[in-house]
Amino acid sequence: MxxxxxxxxxxxxxxxxxxxxxxxxxxxxxxxxxxxxxxxxxxxxxxxxxxxxxxxxxxxxxxxxxxxxxxxxxxxxxxxxxxxxxxxxxxxxxxxxxxxxxxxxxxxxxxxxxxxxxxxxxxxxxxxxxxxxxxxxxxxxxxxxxxxxxxxxxxxxxxxxxDPAYSGLPHTAALRYGPHLLREAGPLLAARIRADVLRLTPLAAPGRTAQLELDAAQDALQVIGRRV
Ligand SMILES: C[S@@+](CC[C@H](N)C(=O)[O-])C[C@H]1O[C@@H](n2cnc3c(N)ncnc32)[C@H](O)[C@@H]1O
Missing domain, CATH: 3.40.50.150 (Vaccinia Virus protein VP39)
Known part of the structure; x- marks a missing residue:
């Protein structure tokens, strides 16, 4: 066989x-x-x-x-x-x-x-x-x-x-981290969002892309109900 x-x-x-x-x-x-x-x-x-x-x-x-x-x-x-x-x-x-x-x-x-x-x-x-x-x-x-x-x-x-998967979620955060993954709030996603927050915090300033990405990461943290 x-x-x-x-x-x-x-x-x-x-x-x-x-x-x-x-x-x-x-x-x-x-x-x-x-x-x-x-x-x-x-x-x-x-x-x-x-x-x-x-x-x-x-x-x-x-x-x-x-x-x-x-x-x-x-x-x-x-x-x-x-x-x-x-x-x-x-x-x-x-x-x-x-x-x-x-x-x-x-x-x-x-x-x-x-x-x-x-x-x-x-x-x-x-x-x-x-x-x-x-x-x-x-x-x-x-x-x-x-x-x-x-x-x-x-x-x-x-x-x-x-797509109903996105309803009720912050849009940029959902596009970046995934609507189903955000709702599931698993440990791999939490680790990834935390790593993004730590990486982006020193780079962020008004008008910079890093600020928009940091805002999305912080929105994502709120959705999954965790802190850095
Ligand atoms: C990194 S390998 C991934 C192989 C396999 N799909 C996997 O996940 O293990 C990417 C393969 O896609 C092929 N590839 C890249 N661009 C392509 C395209 N536009 N059309 C067809 N094949 C492509 C490459 O030749 C290579 O064999």
């Missing part, structure tokens, strides 16, 4: 948020997430999209070794460009900067983006939350995974109208 591919905790968290028919993994590299999606029955079919030749070859090798080439198709290309409209039910982009992920989402052709997106940026997801608000996606799930640094994992669902 073939053994399951092992995922690190951040990709396990992404996997747990998917249950789909056709899934596209953009910037897949080793293709471990699509392999596990097929092995666990959480996807019926996967499309791997990779920009660079080295990772593309690695993905092909890993998929062939696992004997899953009939279920995982590998396409060379940039972002969502190799995908046809309405071809995928869900997509993931993981292990990249939030700004890069937001650019990939913004550049997608109309009709190509699937209704479910699971995104795992390596830094502050604010650019992704802004994109989602402007693009008709609601934030349905957020997690922070402990690792080399806290890895955010976000699930977005296409839905019309304002």
């Amino acid at each position: 073939r053994r399951f591919v092992r995922l690190d905790e951040r990709l396990e968290a992404v996997l747990a948020l998917l249950d789909t028919d056709t899934h596209a993994d953009i910037g897949s590299d080793h293709a471990k997430l699509p392999l596990r999606l097929i092995q666990t029955g959480r996807a019926r079919r996967c499309i791997v999209i990779e920009l660079n030749p080295g990772p593309l070859a690695l993905a092909r090798r890993n998929v062939a070794r696992a004997g899953l080439a009939d279920y995982i198709e590998i396409r060379a290309g940039d972002g969502f460009a190799p995908l046809h409209p309405a071809e995928a039910d869900s997509a993931s982009i993981t292990g990249m900067g939030a700004g890069t992920i937001a650019v990939i989402l913004r550049r997608a052709e109309v009709g190509v983006l699937p209704p479910t997106l699971v995104l795992q940026p390596n830094d502050n997801p604010a650019p992704i939350r802004v994109w989602a608000q402007q693009s008709g996606y609601h934030l349905t799930h957020e997690r922070l995974i402990d690792g080399y640094w806290p890895y955010p994992v976000l699930r977005l669902l296409r839905h019309p109208g304002p």
